Amino acid sequence: MQNIHVSTYADLEALSLAAARCVIQAAHEAIADHGYFTIALSGGNTPKALYSLLAEEPYTSQIDWSKVEVFWSDERCVPPDSPDSCYRMAYDTLLGKVPLTEQQIHRVPAEQADRDAASQAYTDEMRRVFKTEGTPVFDLILLGMGPEGHTASLFPHQESLKEQVRLVMPVTVPKPPPPRLTFTPPVLNAAKHVLFLVTGKDKAEAVQAVLEGEYNPEEYPAQIVQPSNGDVTWLFDTGAASHLSQKAR
Numbered sequence: 567m568q569n570i571h572v573s574t575y576a577d578l579e580a581l582s583l584a585a586a587r588c589v590i591q592a593a594h595e596a597i598a599d600h601g602y603f604t605i606a607l608s609g610g611n612t613p614k615a616l617y618s619l620l621a622e623e624p625y626t627s628q629i630d631w632s633k634v635e636v637f638w639s640d641e642r643c644v645p646p647d648s649p650d651s652c653y654r655m656a657y658d659t660l661l662g663k664v665p666l667t668e669q670q671i672h673r674v675p676a677e678q679a680d681r682d683a684a685s686q687a688y689t690d691e692m693r694r695v696f697k698t699e700g701t702p703v704f705d706l707i708l709l710g711m712g713p714e715g716h717t718a719s720l721f722p723h724q725e726s727l728k729e730q731v732r733l734v735m736p737v738t739v740p741k742p743p744p745p746r747l748t749f750t751p752p753v754l755n756a757a758k759h760v761l762f763l764v765t766g767k768d769k770a771e772a773v774q775a776v777l778e779g780e781y782n783p784e785e786y787p788a789q790i791v792q793p794s795n796g797d798v799t800w801l802f803d804t805g806a807a808s809h810l811s812q813k814a815r
C-alpha cells in the first residue's frame with residue numbers, strides 16, 4: 567500500500583530544506599534497516615538547490631556517506647563532462663564535495679553509441695549492487711516533473727510508459743537533449759520511497775491533473791508512479807500547487 571504525502575512551500579529554498587530533511591531521514595531509516603542507503607538522483611534544475619544543501623552543514627554530516635550508493639533515474643545521452651549531463655550537475659553540486667568513493671557513484675553510461683547495450687549495462691550494474699536478479703528496490707528515488715506531466719524521461723504517449731520487462735531503456739524525448747536513458751515504470755514502482763520536487767506555475771495544471779484528475783498516465787506519465795510497497799512524497803512551491811484544491815495542499 568502506498569502513502570501519498572503532499573506539502574507546499576513558499577519558495578524553492580524552503581522546499582529544498584524540506585527535501586534535505588526527507589533525504590536524511592530516508593538515509594537514516596535505510597542504514598538502520600539494512601546497513602546502506604540506495605538513492606537514485608534526478609536531473610533538471612529543481613534539485614540543484616537540494617544537492618548543494620546536502621553538501622553543506624548542518625546537513626552533510628547527518629549522512630553517513632560511506633554507506634550511500636548513488637544512481638540516476640535518467641540520463642541524457644551526452645558525455646559525462648557535458649553541461650547537459652545529469653551526472654555532471656550532481657557531481658558539481660554534491661558528489662564531488664562529499665566523502666564518496668568512485669565505487670559508490672554509479673553513473674549511467676549514456677554517452678555510449680549502443681544505447682541498448684548501455685541500458686543493459688546499467689541494469690546489470692544495479693543488479694550487481696543490489697544483489698538481485700530481479701528489480702532493485704531503491705530506498706529513495708528522486709524525481710522531477712515537466713509542465714506536460716513527464717517524469718524521469720517517461721514522456722506522454724511514448725512506448726516507455728508500457729515497458730514492463732526492461733528496467734532501463736533508451737528513449738527519444740521532446741525535451742532537449744532528446745536522446746536519453748531512463749528508468750522504466752517497474753523500477754519506479756518497486757521503490758520504498760519516491761520524492762518529487764516540483765516548482766513553477768507552468769506546472770500547476772499538470773500537478774492538478776496528476777494528483778486530482780482521472781488516471782490517464784498516457785497523458786500524464788507521473789501518474790504511473792505508484793509504488794506497490796512504498797511512499798510517494800510531493801513537494802511543491804506555491805506556483806506549482808496553485809491549481810490544487812485547498813485540502814490537497
Ligand SMILES: O=C(O)[C@H](O)[C@@H](O)[C@H](O)[C@H](O)COP(=O)(O)O
Nearest residue numbers: 609610611612710711712717718
Ligand atoms: O530532464 C531531466 O533530466 C529529468 O529527467 C526530467 O524529468 C526533469 O526532472 C523534469 O523535466 C523537471 O525538470 P526541472 O526541474 O528542470 O523543471
